[in-house]
Amino acid sequence: MPESEVLARLEQAKKVYRTGDTMITALDSTTMEVRSRELVLVEGPSGSGKTTLISLIGCVIYPTEGEVFVRGTLTSSLNDRQLSRLRLNNIGFVFQNFNLIAPFSALDNVAFPLRLMGKSGREARREAMAQLEKLGLADRRKNRPRELSGGQKQRVAIARALATNPRILLCDEPTASLDHRSLEKIMSELRSLSREGKAVVVVTHDPRLEAYADRIISVEDGRIVDEKYNRD
């Protein structure tokens, strides 16, 4: 079996939000790694710091203290533009509410990150079409998000996240609105993506997902309180 590599690393990363005069520590000094070929589940109650953790790994926020490395790059050394580029090239997102761009068709949603990478419109749409075909959505390519069902939106969101072939896939409650069959299908897909060499991080409340995870991290009050490995 090929060796896994560290794709993201948090070193004593802390995130504090300021609301008026109040300082809220969303994530206390946390050290962790995300490696290729693993599916990591991040569990915890609402407000525990899961979202902050995934936001730091996803480079959408800077840590208040400590350091975050993504594929060896220290994120706090990058400006807005460089950080955007780092996200684009390395990280795919699947959001809880899908967050498909409403004015775009399914095809254009998937093509969007490819356009950001500098591909021509035609090339981006061709590659996006291939992704949609893989997920059985070719016939819905012209539909806008509001014309798609929840499951279809989910698949478009996954197609978009995978379009740029990122090494890290971050999924925020990806099965929240899915029935058991769809859940199984999505989680199996995410697991096989991890086996192909990606790091898949899934934030969830759903204990049913534990069966698919290689590692389960529990977060409470802004700290990692437990970390266990599934050996199967």
Added chain:
Amino acid sequence: MFRQALQFINYDKPKAFGATLGVLVAIFLIGQQAGIFIFLTSLMTTLVDNSKADIWVANEKARDANRLGTIDMRYALELKSVPGVDIVSPLVLAGASAKLRNGEQLPVQLVGVEAPEFLLEPWRVTEGSKFGLLDNGGVSVDIFDISSMDSLEIGEPLEISGRRSYVKTITRGARGFGGTLMVTTAGRARALGQVPGNKASAILLTVKEGYSPDSVAAAINRSFFGIRAWERKAFSQQTRQENLSNSGIGTSTFTLIIFAIISGMVIIGLTLYSAAIERLNDYATMKAIGASNGYVTRIILSQALLIATVGFALAAALLAGFQKGIANAGVIFDYGWMLWAGLLLATLLLSLGGALLAIFRIRKVEPASVFR
């Protein structure tokens, strides 16, 4: 980029329509005011601009070609001796009252010119010719100044200052700033307007080849007292400046244009801002995926540019219609490429300026907000 901007516009048609309407109304109002302004300023200088004279010589106090005062005709003889002067021709402006065949009374300004030089001849002639003015009682009239124009014909009689005159030349749009212009011979203008034979309103000059009007005018101004020589364009400019500073036309037009720009910018700004607010989540998603602030800024600017293009095209079509329609009422003007360029610039200013508010808001959106 434009494709994505177009998709945003297409998704929220009512707001795109509102912003386009904002551009259309603002640009149309600016163009309309500018058109009227061009027309009025062209009327101010119409006598000078339509003359063939290189130099206008008038009373030293005259600053407006429509209010010249009088100078002694002896200057005409003396001016002939100035090196470089070619043709010397007096111009007589005189107020009179015309009574039309239908009984209508009309205050007119007679413009008396000398033949055969005709250094100021009737312009925009549609019927007859300048030579008709040499006939007994011959005058030119403009169809827009005469309410009974349907019956206006060459040879039709009218009474000017109690004397019988005849329409010998008909013009379309040769109108004066101070009132109705009627061109006739200098002698007839003197007789009908009761101007003494030894007086003229101005003396029009042409210069010989090889001489510049500026240097000849300067030579006249050095040698003569009581009169002042103006190079034609300089006198036109002086006349415009004099009228604008005394009439308030410039100030009121400028104020209206500024208000049109402000109101247009507010309409467009608020519409684009409200459209951006509704799509905050989409822009945040774009940023989370990897779009930089610069990229989303360009998407919003592209939307503004597309709206500006459509708004400008519609406004230009309406203005062309307005120009044509108002020309039928005798308000004839030409926008010219510079004004069109100015309107295009104003459109860009409105649209891109209006987009600023939306841009500032979108740039502040944190990509992390997509996780909340």
